[in-house]
Amino acid sequence: MxxxxxxxxxxxxxxxxxxxxxxxxxxxxxxxxxxxxxIFSPQSSTPTQIRNSSYVAEMRKSAINDNMLRLLRNEIQYELDHSTHQQQPPAEINGFKVFERRGEKWISLEKQFGENEEIKVEVTMFDGSIRVPNEGEKKGLPGQDIQLHISMIVSIFRKNSKQVLEFICSAWPDTLAITKLFVRQQAKVPQQPYTGPKFRELDDELQNSLYDFLEERGIDDSLCTFLHKYVNYKEDAEYIRWMKSVKSVMEK
Structure with a gap:
């Protein structure tokens, strides 16, 4: 030694x-x-300690996943039980066929008008809101209601024409409001096209005649009411669909 x-x-x-x-x-x-x-340094971990540490980490991860899945299942069931818009609205309104674009924020409507017109309407989900006085506030009591807003793009195609007449509209719960009118080319759209003046700057009589033009084609206040009901349904359906997708990924 x-x-x-x-x-x-x-x-x-x-x-x-x-x-x-x-x-x-x-x-x-x-x-x-x-x-x-x-033999081992005090700072080293034994194989048993390493196995125990891995086991604890796996258990904690499993507990977090189980809790998340439980919350998702509860939320899905709550929405299914309490949703007031479970029944899908009709797939046709004012001659338009409605196409729901699953997983997207848009709804499409299409129809033929007369012999030489094709009309397409692109509708967003709720994209804005305003506060409006309710009955209580009108009587001097506190309180306001919220009106939700939907944007619409109305495109009118005519046979033997390369141009499209396009309306930008706001759909309120029971009112249609035109915000813009312009003409664009079907094939190529300029990067910065001239889209004309603001709609409200047009002559009042011309504004009224353009509302009549759309109303004749089924784009009116009743369509706005229908769209608000449909978008309410779609909001609920997309939310439930999203939660189910998250749950499906978590379960794998």
């Missing part, structure tokens, strides 16, 4: 800390029963 220690002291590669480790190792070999110093 003394010769081993003396030999190590002469070796320049070993410092005091290394010498101590070698001494402990030699002492363990020659006195395996009396050795109390561990």
């Amino acid at each position: 003394a010769r081993a220690i003396q030999s190590l002291r002469k070796c320049p590669l070993f410092q005091t800390q290394n010498l101590l480790h070698h001494f402990q190792f030699q002492h363990q070999i020659t006195n395996p029963i009396s050795c109390s110093a561990p």
